[in-house]
Amino acid sequence: MSFNPLSIILQQNRLTGPNYIDWKRNLDIVLTAESYKFVLTEQCPDAPTGESTQEEIEYHRKWVKADEMARCYILASMSNVLQHQHQDLPTAYDIMNNLKELFGHQDRASRQEAMRKIMTATMQEGTPVRDHILKMMAYLNEIQILGGEIDGETQIDMILQTLPRSFEQFLLNYNMNKRVYSLAELLTELQEAEGLFRHNAQIHYAENGSTSKPKGKKKKK
Template sequence: MSSNSLSLSMLLTNNQLVGENYIDWKRNLMIVLTAEKHKYVLTEQCPSVPTAESTAAQRQAYDKWVRSDEMARCYILRSISNVLQQKHQNMETAIKIMESLQEMFEHQGCQARQAAIRSIMNMRMKLGMPVRDHMLALIGQFNVAEVLGAEIKSKTQVDMALETLPEMFSQFKVSYNMNKLNMSLTELMKELQNAESVLKTQSGDALVVASVGPSYSKPKGKFGNNRRKKPNKNGPQQKAKKVKIDGKPKGKYFHCGEKGHWKRNCQGYLASKKQGGGELSFIESCLVVDSNDT
């Protein structure tokens, strides 16, 4: 046994399954079986027993599976308590042992799997946290859920990861969906790091502008907003006076110089008009003449 295999074996020996630690034990077991390239026997069926007509490749595949299964059984039996060893040592394959252990401690697995999925759904990237740290924590939770039996497709994992990002990555999510990109979690983490660096640069520029903005003011004088307006040569504009039809007229009547009556009511004008023999027209009787205008 190599030094690496010995260290992996010690990992299981020091963390034997005694009942309440089923989740941790299974995680360590999967690490060892993956490193030793024996994990596939838990997911792949044993090839058919070779016959006289079998090819060399078929015989080789069968022999390889049998050796890996035997090693997996040894790792499992060595890493469980004596009581559990006696119960499972006569089982033929590693997968049968694992199915039996899972049935015994299934409640732990279900609760832990549900807790892992719930943790993923509730995860949100905290303000100021590097996106790399957030994604590494998220990937770790997905691995825990997978070990516990959760089957979450890679595309679904990416969709869930995007939903944990803050508002600053909203444009990144829109671009990802519009371009119909397809990434793994690791690839997504790299792209998010690039986007994060761009966003930090943009926000830094915005802070510089904001810090300069309030202290800036337009110069006074010739080119500023505060220069004095030139006076109007024609003097202040006078508002056009309204002709008041009803009530008393404003201003003096030019014929007699008195205020407060219409031309049609001016006794002096009426007397002079009568002497001249003319008749008052409607316009003459309604006209108001302001002494300021005359």
């Protein structure tokens, strides 16, 4: 494994046990950036035979190489004791599965806490919608990293329930038109809606607020 800046993330946060959640979060970042994360969710394809297509041969080669790199990243970022315990396991998936058995209780507690934050979150009027949605996306990503599964449509519904009354028209349009958004698309649409609210508020102030004359004091006779 060649040295690169990403490996520093793991070297500075080596897995010792109690820091399993933080280590796993950093590992997720590194494996995603290096395009190796798929080996943790996709099974190793069968070894090529004389009847295998070129595409099948290439995919098998790609999977084996990615697994080798992911396994190196994982082992290199462990304490010496944990490294010794896991170095004979054949795949990155096997290593992560064994770590889950050892430290999975941390996953459950942290996942429940992230879920609690989502269920109790409420965007305050005047808060930039971008900041709020990014915070919600971070909670959802945390749940995913910790092994929770929430489908895309449910994620959108959960976020929409946290919006203040100023977004009621947006919610009405969303439901009536049966819109389907990704998280990124939802963020864009909400920012556009927020800009429209502000624009209309400025027009309302210009038409009504500026025309109202301050009341002067009556002169005494």
